[in-house]
Amino acid sequence: MDNADLEDLDSDAEQHRRITHVPGPxxxxxxxxxxxxxxxxxxxxxxxxxxxxxxxxxxxxxxxxxxxxxxxxxxxxxxxxxxxxxxxxxxxxxxxxxxxxxxxxxxxxxxxxxxxxxxxxxxxxxxxxxDCAGALFAPYNISPDLFTGKPACKKDNKACLELLKKDGVGEYTRFAPILFADPKQMVTGGFLKSPILV
Structure with a gap:
């Protein structure tokens, strides 16, 4: 073995020692x-x-x-x-x-x-x-209490269904309207520019 090999072994041993270090009593x-x-x-x-x-x-x-x-x-x-x-x-x-x-x-x-x-x-x-639910949904007229209540309440809330794209209107997109600057117009330029997110 030459010096380079010994140095590699020393560095490997040092790294192993640091990773597996167990403090003494x-x-x-x-x-x-x-x-x-x-x-x-x-x-x-x-x-x-x-x-x-x-x-x-x-x-x-x-x-x-x-x-x-x-x-x-x-x-x-x-x-x-x-x-x-x-x-x-x-x-x-x-x-x-x-x-x-x-x-x-x-x-x-x-x-x-x-x-x-x-x-x-x-x-x-x-x-x-x-904790941020109220601030996130306030511009969309959705009460933060809606998410702490029973699931049936969400099914009846029109504003919530629109944000989830489950209102049956328009073409389904996998992006939530809340991610856009204007949830009614989901255009590429408005993506991730919601006032809440920015």
Whole structure:
């Protein structure tokens, strides 16, 4: 072995030591509570996954297998549980930075750290959304109490049905009218320019 190989081994050993560091019995409280950088990165990616991809995680997603590289646009993906799982795993690999891919498979705590951070962020986000419901729907003359009541109330509220595009009028679009500057005229130039969102 030459010096370059020894340096590589030293750097690999140092990285492994940092990732798997277990504080000794005499460790102070700060060391015991300090998250390592890998855990922090996993938590950050879990929060991003919640906000940008999925509000819920498929239970069997972890422990993660190697990337199955399935085509996310293939409709056959939705026909079986295995197809859904492979599609979700491919999507997860696409959103997680490449330098964490190996850790997804080798780091045994990856799944539990990811799921825990995802769940914690989901409860935080739900409270924020619920608290903002009044401000979000006030311009559309929808009472925030509508969403805390019985489901039957929503079926009878004309303003709510219009925002959900379930009023039976006009062509269905997958974009909610609330995302546009003028919900009555959903034009490309007004997309994501709702006064509430801006």
């Amino acid at each position: 005499q460790a102070d409280i700060a060391e015991l509570r300090a998250p390592n950088s890998l855990t922090t990165r996993i938590e950050q990616e879990a929060k991003k996954y919640l906000l940008l991809y999925h509000f819920f995680i498929i239970q069997s997603l972890f422990p993660a297998a190697p990337n199955p590289n399935t085509d996310r646009r293939d409709p056959a993906r939705w026909k079986s549980q295995d197809g859904k799982l492979k599609g979700a795993l491919t999507e997860l690999y696409e959103m997680i930075p490449a330098d964490l891919h190996e850790s997804m498979v080798t780091y045994k705590q990856f799944g539990s750290v990811f799921v825990q951070a995802h769940g914690q962020e989901r409860s935080n986000v739900l409270k924020v959304i619920k």
